[in-house]
Amino acid sequence: MSSKLPESKIACGGLILLDQISETNSPDLSADDGNELDITFALAQACFSKNDWEGVCNHLKRAIELSPEDPSCHLFYAHSLFSLGDISASIRHFDLAISFEKNPQSIEDLKKQLFSTPHIALRGFFQGSHAPERAIFMSAAVDLIKNRPAPFNFLEIGSYAGSSLLTWSNAAENFLAGECHIVCVDPWGESGADLYNPTMKKNLESDRAYEVFCHNASLSRENVRVTPIRGSSHDILPTFKNNTFDLIYIDGSHQYADVLSDIVESAKLLKNGGIICGDDLELQLFQCDQEFVENNKTADFIKETKSGESFHPGVTLAVAEYFGDVSNFAGFWVMRKISDGFEKVSFSNATGLRPPIWPWEFHERITAYFEDSDELGRLL
DSSP states (O other): OOOSOOSSOEEETTEEEEOGGGGSOOOOOOTTTHHHHHHHHHHHHHHHTTTOHHHHHHHHHHHHHHSTTOHHHHHHHHHHHHHHTOHHHHHHHHHHHHHHOSSTHHHHHHHHHHHTSOOOOOTTOOTTTTOTHHHHHHHHHHHHTTTSOSSEEEEEEOOTTSHHHHHHHHHHHHHOSSOEEEEEEEOOSSTTGGGSOHHHHHHHHTTHHHHHHHHHHTTOOTTEEEEEEESOHHHHGGGSOSSOEEEEEEOSOOSHHHHHHHHHHHHHHEEEEEEEEESOOOSOGGGSOHHHHHHTTTOSSEEOTTTOOEEOHHHHHHHHHHHSSOEEETTEEEEEEETTEEEEOOOTTOEEOOOTTSOHHHHHHHHHHHHSOOSOSEEO
């Protein structure tokens, strides 16, 4: 009976990446532990077929206890840990697999390929999957400021695992003729984790979200520098100098008071002519029952009574109180700072970029959206 996991490609981060697993040798079984190791690998295989990385890791951890110097045990475990978001542990077990393998070149190549690939599907939450067209408008916002003098400074409030960072980085690489510094502010930990669903909460408290963010940040191009700052925006934003940033993106807490605070502070930090924008504005206040919005401003994501659509009331109310009506594209809101306040923007002459890291089904949704929309000048 073979103890090897199935000879198939391994899916990680929503992308098919690897063929080389099938080349790995089966564990070296002894008469005493062979049966349990076979069973352990069979259980890991069952979890693997369901993309249950927690289950795979639990069983492979036991396999390593049974066969601690077997390179294939460490290799499969390393890959599963990466898929789960335990990046530092994945590195350790890749290195152990390499140290125990007589001819480790294929494992070294596998590690290099995996760690040069963005990680975009941390368990329980794929940033942007609910509205992939918003990433196109995000990149178009960068196109709007491409003629400003370099270097460019971006501020992202709320980063989680770095999917939106990859969008900013890709747009900066393609649109900006100069250096771009992206500062990302997020607690990445227990602080504020209760605002999210149980799986996201676990990813934050376990540090997986931060590890995956750092992995994605490390893949930025030469003209893009990323600085993560761990802490709440309430504490961090007042420490920055006014008129520092060319673009500010707000996607942190959806609580009304937090969103309003982020907007107020960001308005001070934004340079004249710069872009302030944010996510999760499904409905503007004029489209809603205002009393309902005000009574539910501390809720996260609920159904609005007047329209029947689900929305983030805290975002709706805060944006309306500060700006009034804003330019809004499929839930991505954006305004430009001018000498006496803010003005709406248009993307009718702007170019938007498809995120190259996203699965094909997302690109199909993006194509379908812009076939019926005249909001964007050009889609690449």
